[in-house]
Amino acid sequence: MWCGYEPEELLGKSPFEFIHPDDKKKLFPILKNYVNAKIKKLLTGKELPTTKRIEFRFKDKEGNWRDFQSTGNTVGNQLLFISRDITESKQTEEALIKSQQEFASLFKSxxxxxxxxxxxxxxxxxxxxxxxxxxxxxxxxxxxxxxxGMVHPPDKIDEGKRLTCEALKGYFYYETIRKKKDGTLFPVSISATPLVIDGQAKREIGIYIDITERKQNETMQKVLYNISRAANSPISLKQLYKTIHKELGTIIDTTNFYIALVNEKEDKIYFPYHQDEMDDNFFIFSFSTSNTLTTYVIKTGKPLLNDNSQYEEMINQGILSPGGSTTPQSIWLGVPLKVENKVIGAMVVQSYTNSNLYSKKDTKLLEFVSSQVATAIERKSSEEKIKHLSFHDSLTGLYNRAYFEEELERYNFSRYYPLGIVMLDVNGLKVINDTFGHSEGDRLLQHLSQVLTSASRQGDILARIGGDEFAILLPSTTSEEAHNFCERIKKACQQDIIKPIYLRLNISLGHTTQEGEYKDINSFLKEADRNMYQGKLFNGKSREKHFLEVFRIILAERDPHTSDHAQRLQELALSLGKRVGLTEYQLGNLKLLALLHDIGKIGIPDSILFKTYILTPSEWKKMREHSRIGYRMAKNIPDFAPIAQEILHHHEHWDGTGYPEGLKGEKIPLLSRIISVVDAYDVMQSRRPYKGAVSKTEALKEIKRCAGTQFDPQLVEIFLKIIKNNASREKK
Known part of the structure; x- marks a missing residue:
C-alpha cells in the first residue's frame, strides 16, 4: 500500500493527478529533457544520462500532501522512477531551518x-x-x-581564559571588569552556555551585561548605609563630616569638597568641614547680605551646576558677588541640604582643572544622597547639642555642676595631687537683674565666663555650679599656684573696662588644695566654699563701694547735672536734718539718700528721661516706676538697704497725692520728706530738658506755696529759715 492506495487504484492513472500543482512545473522540464535525450540516443547512439534527483509533493489517499524524493532512470524504452517518502525527514529539516532562523533572530535581537x-x-x-x-x-x-585581550584589562586576561574553560563544562555566572575598544573599563556580568554537538561542547555563547548602573546603585546604597550607620554611632560630628567625605568619594570626585550650614537666627553661614586645593580659609559670613554660589543654593533650595563662564555671567547680571578662588577651567556643583523641606545648608564639590568633571547625572546623584547627608548631620548635631547641654551650662557654655562633680570624682586620686579648687561668687547679680533686667545679668555672667576662660590653662575645668557661683578644678596644681591663679583672676577683674560699667566684674573667691588630707569630696568643696565666703566678708565694704561708684558713674553719664545736684542736695539735706534733730546714723543715711534717691532712673529709657516736652500718660507711668526700681536695687545691697524705703517714698506728697503708694502726712518716712523739699528746691533752679531754670526767689515761693499739699509744712518752715539765714551770712 502506497500513500494509502492499493496498486489497482493507481494503475493506469497519470502520476500528475496526484502531484502538487506547483511541483508539476518542476517535473515538466525534467521529462522534456528526458524525451530530448532519447531522441538524441536514436540519432547518435549515446546512452541517456541518469535523471536528476527530484523532490515533489504527492497527495495521499486522505488528501494530505506528503514529500517524496525520486530518481528517474531508463529501463528499456521506459522511464522508471524510484521514490521514497521523505515527509518526516523534510519536517525535521524544516524544523531545524526554522530553529536556526529563530536562533539567529534571537541572537541578533x-x-x-x-x-x-x-x-x-x-x-x-x-x-x-x-x-x-x-x-x-x-x-x-x-x-x-x-x-x-581586546575586551580584557591586562590583569584580567588569565581570568578570561579560565572562564572560557569553565564555560565549556557547563553554564556559569561571574561578575568582573571588562574593557571597551576606547579603553574604558566597566563592570559586567558574564554568563556562558556551551552548545553540544554529537555529545561534545563544540560551540559557546557568551553573554555580557553592563552592570554599571546596578553597581552604582549598590555603591550608592552602601554609601547611604555607611553614612546612616555613622550618624547612629558614638562618633563626633567632626568625625561624621570626614566619614561623609570619604563615602561620597566612592561615587563622585570629592577632591575639593565642603559642607556649609546656615544659622538664620544668627544670620550666618559657616563651614564646619572643608577640603580644598586652593582655599584654606572658609570664613563665616552673613547669610542675608552675601551673594555667593553657596548662599544662592541655600536661598533657592535648588541644586546648581556652574562652570566659570556661567559664574562670570551671574556676576555680570548682579545675581552673585565675586568671591573665592576660580580658574577658567573651574566647575562647581552644589546641592541644598534639606531636612523636612527646610534647607539647613549646602554640600559642594568643585574642580579647578577640569570643567567637564561633573554633569547633570552627578547633580542628580549628589542631590539623591543629600537628603541622607542632611538627616545624618541634623541627627548628630542634635545628639551633640543634647550631650553638650547635659554637661554644659546653656548660658555661659562652661561645664555644669553635674559634670564638675563627675570630674571631681575622677580627679580625686593621688596621681592628680596636688588638686586645687577655686570657688567664685559674683557680687551683686541680683542688683543687676532687678535694675537692668535679667538679660543684663546674663551678660554679666557670660562676660565673667570669658574672663575666667582667658585666665585659665588648658586642662583646667571651669563650671557654673549655681546662679552666681562658679568653680574651677586645677589638676596637679600646688596651693601657691592656685593662689597665683586667683590673683590673676582678680587682676583681670580689676582691669576690666567693659561698658556699660555695671557689667564690670566684682567677685569673691577662695581656694583650697587637696593633697590627700580630705577624706571625701564634700569636705574638700566645703573648705573651698568657706574660704570664698571668708573673702566675701573681708571685701564687703569694697563691694558696696564698688556699687556706689558704679551707680554714681552711671547717673553722671546719663545726666551731667547729677553730680553737682547730688553734692548740693547733700549739703541742704544735712542742714535741714541737723535742724530737725536727726541722729548721726540718720544723717549718714540722709547723706546716702541724697546721692541715691533717684538711682531708679537708671532703669528708665533715655527717650523718656530726656524728653524735651510733656510726657504722655504711658511715659509718665513708666517714669513713676523709678522709685520702685530704686527700692529693689537698694534693698539687695546691705549698705543701701537702710534707705530702701526712703527711696521708694521720696515722691509721696503730704496730702496723699504722690506716688507710688499715695502715703499721707507723717506716714511718709521723715528722710523722704526732707529729700522731697530740698530736691524740689534745687531742681527748680536747674535747667532740665523739659524746663528752664527759675530764680532762687521763685523757687522759694513755689516751695512755700506747696507747703501742706506737696511738702511737710513744718519742714518747709524750717527750710525757709535755713535758706534765709544762709543768704544773710552770704551778704555779710
Missing part, C-alpha cells in the same frame, strides 16, 4: 551582548548589542580569539 565562539574560543559571530557595548564590529573581530 538580544538586549544583552552576545558572542558566538568555537571550541577554541575564536569568534564566529557577535550581535549588535555586543558592538554597542564594546565598540567592535563583527568585521573587526571575527576569527579573533575572545581571550586575546
Amino acid at each position: 538580544s538586549p544583552d551582548a552576545l558572542v558566538y565562539t568555537d571550541e577554541k574560543s575564536n569568534i564566529l559571530d557577535i550581535n549588535p548589542r555586543f558592538t554597542e557595548l564594546f565598540g567592535y564590529t563583527l568585521e573587526e573581530i571575527k576569527g579573533r580569539n575572545i581571550d586575546d
Whole structure:
C-alpha cells in the first residue's frame, strides 16, 4: 500500500493527478529533457544520462500532501522512477531551518551582548548589542580569539581564559571588569552556555551585561548605609563630616569638597568641614547680605551646576558677588541640604582643572544622597547639642555642676595631687537683674565666663555650679599656684573696662588644695566654699563701694547735672536734718539718700528721661516706676538697704497725692520728706530738658506755696529759715 492506495487504484492513472500543482512545473522540464535525450540516443547512439534527483509533493489517499524524493532512470524504452517518502525527514529539516532562523533572530535581537565562539574560543559571530557595548564590529573581530585581550584589562586576561574553560563544562555566572575598544573599563556580568554537538561542547555563547548602573546603585546604597550607620554611632560630628567625605568619594570626585550650614537666627553661614586645593580659609559670613554660589543654593533650595563662564555671567547680571578662588577651567556643583523641606545648608564639590568633571547625572546623584547627608548631620548635631547641654551650662557654655562633680570624682586620686579648687561668687547679680533686667545679668555672667576662660590653662575645668557661683578644678596644681591663679583672676577683674560699667566684674573667691588630707569630696568643696565666703566678708565694704561708684558713674553719664545736684542736695539735706534733730546714723543715711534717691532712673529709657516736652500718660507711668526700681536695687545691697524705703517714698506728697503708694502726712518716712523739699528746691533752679531754670526767689515761693499739699509744712518752715539765714551770712 502506497500513500494509502492499493496498486489497482493507481494503475493506469497519470502520476500528475496526484502531484502538487506547483511541483508539476518542476517535473515538466525534467521529462522534456528526458524525451530530448532519447531522441538524441536514436540519432547518435549515446546512452541517456541518469535523471536528476527530484523532490515533489504527492497527495495521499486522505488528501494530505506528503514529500517524496525520486530518481528517474531508463529501463528499456521506459522511464522508471524510484521514490521514497521523505515527509518526516523534510519536517525535521524544516524544523531545524526554522530553529536556526529563530536562533539567529534571537541572537541578533538580544538586549544583552552576545558572542558566538568555537571550541577554541575564536569568534564566529557577535550581535549588535555586543558592538554597542564594546565598540567592535563583527568585521573587526571575527576569527579573533575572545581571550586575546581586546575586551580584557591586562590583569584580567588569565581570568578570561579560565572562564572560557569553565564555560565549556557547563553554564556559569561571574561578575568582573571588562574593557571597551576606547579603553574604558566597566563592570559586567558574564554568563556562558556551551552548545553540544554529537555529545561534545563544540560551540559557546557568551553573554555580557553592563552592570554599571546596578553597581552604582549598590555603591550608592552602601554609601547611604555607611553614612546612616555613622550618624547612629558614638562618633563626633567632626568625625561624621570626614566619614561623609570619604563615602561620597566612592561615587563622585570629592577632591575639593565642603559642607556649609546656615544659622538664620544668627544670620550666618559657616563651614564646619572643608577640603580644598586652593582655599584654606572658609570664613563665616552673613547669610542675608552675601551673594555667593553657596548662599544662592541655600536661598533657592535648588541644586546648581556652574562652570566659570556661567559664574562670570551671574556676576555680570548682579545675581552673585565675586568671591573665592576660580580658574577658567573651574566647575562647581552644589546641592541644598534639606531636612523636612527646610534647607539647613549646602554640600559642594568643585574642580579647578577640569570643567567637564561633573554633569547633570552627578547633580542628580549628589542631590539623591543629600537628603541622607542632611538627616545624618541634623541627627548628630542634635545628639551633640543634647550631650553638650547635659554637661554644659546653656548660658555661659562652661561645664555644669553635674559634670564638675563627675570630674571631681575622677580627679580625686593621688596621681592628680596636688588638686586645687577655686570657688567664685559674683557680687551683686541680683542688683543687676532687678535694675537692668535679667538679660543684663546674663551678660554679666557670660562676660565673667570669658574672663575666667582667658585666665585659665588648658586642662583646667571651669563650671557654673549655681546662679552666681562658679568653680574651677586645677589638676596637679600646688596651693601657691592656685593662689597665683586667683590673683590673676582678680587682676583681670580689676582691669576690666567693659561698658556699660555695671557689667564690670566684682567677685569673691577662695581656694583650697587637696593633697590627700580630705577624706571625701564634700569636705574638700566645703573648705573651698568657706574660704570664698571668708573673702566675701573681708571685701564687703569694697563691694558696696564698688556699687556706689558704679551707680554714681552711671547717673553722671546719663545726666551731667547729677553730680553737682547730688553734692548740693547733700549739703541742704544735712542742714535741714541737723535742724530737725536727726541722729548721726540718720544723717549718714540722709547723706546716702541724697546721692541715691533717684538711682531708679537708671532703669528708665533715655527717650523718656530726656524728653524735651510733656510726657504722655504711658511715659509718665513708666517714669513713676523709678522709685520702685530704686527700692529693689537698694534693698539687695546691705549698705543701701537702710534707705530702701526712703527711696521708694521720696515722691509721696503730704496730702496723699504722690506716688507710688499715695502715703499721707507723717506716714511718709521723715528722710523722704526732707529729700522731697530740698530736691524740689534745687531742681527748680536747674535747667532740665523739659524746663528752664527759675530764680532762687521763685523757687522759694513755689516751695512755700506747696507747703501742706506737696511738702511737710513744718519742714518747709524750717527750710525757709535755713535758706534765709544762709543768704544773710552770704551778704555779710
